[in-house]
Amino acid sequence: MDKIIAKIDDPEILSQLDKLVPFHGHPSTGAFIGLQMLNIARRLLNINDDDRVFVTCETLNCVPDPFQIIWGSTIGNKGLKIRDYDKIAVTVNKVAKTGETQVKGVRIFLDPTKTVNYPVLHDWYMNERKVPHEEAISELIKAGDDVYTWESVDVQVPVKAKKDVRICTSCGESFISNDGSTICKGCLEKL
Ligand SMILES: [Zn+2]
Numbered sequence: 304m305d306k307i308i309a310k311i312d313d314p315e316i317l318s319q320l321d322k323l324v325p326f327h328g329h330p331s332t333g334a335f336i337g338l339q340m341l342n343i344a345r346r347l348l349n350i351n352d353d354d355r356v357f358v359t360c361e362t363l364n365c366v367p368d369p370f371q372i373i374w375g376s377t378i379g380n381k382g383l384k385i386r387d388y389d390k391i392a393v394t395v396n397k398v399a400k401t402g403e404t405q406v407k408g409v410r411i412f413l414d415p416t417k418t419v420n421y422p423v424l425h426d427w428y429m430n431e432r433k434v435p436h437e438e439a440i441s442e443l444i445k446a447g448d449d450v451y452t453w454e455s456v457d458v459q460v461p462v463k464a465k466k467d468v469r470i471c472t473s474c475g476e477s478f479i480s481n482d483g484s485t486i487c488k489g490c491l492e493k494l
Pocket of ligand 1: 471472
């Protein structure tokens with residue numbers, strides 16, 4: 304990790320890494336990609352430190368962590384959603400203004416037609432061989448924004464419905480029924 308840090312001259316990224324590495328548990332290529340995506344989104348959407356930000360991440364692997372620790376967009380506060388397509392892509396938007404049903408966001412993905420110009424990173428991405436995180440992250444630092452593609456997207460603002468809380472007729476515990484079901488999902492799985 305020290306070798307990676309020595310290659311970074313941006314104090315902002317260094318302070319982000321100070322938070323990210325202990326949170327994630329180790330320096331990881333995927334988490335660093337998430338961090339670069341976060342910084343691209345921040346620039347494109349003009350996001351300030353105190354903005355409430357919503358993130359949809361298309362993989363569970365590594366990429367979600369910088370959004371949780373740097374922006375506080377977590378699973379529990381609904382700032383982070385996972386659509387587990389196993390793709391290295393995220394969609395980011397700022398909180399909608401009252402009454403807005405749709406808000407402009409940006410979808411960013413790690414583009415294989417661009418990573419091909421960075422053979423070590425491309426080998427990691429396509430899993431051609433085992434690439435040490437240190438080597439892949441060094442390539443990412445060199446590449447910067449050059450390996451990402453993004454486009455503006457419309458994000459629907461979810462409508463808040465009143466929670467329909469019921470007592471499960473099978474286990475007797477309370478649960479939120481989303482479809483009028485009288486049996487909780489845990490019990491349904493066991494049926
Ligand atoms: Zn139950």
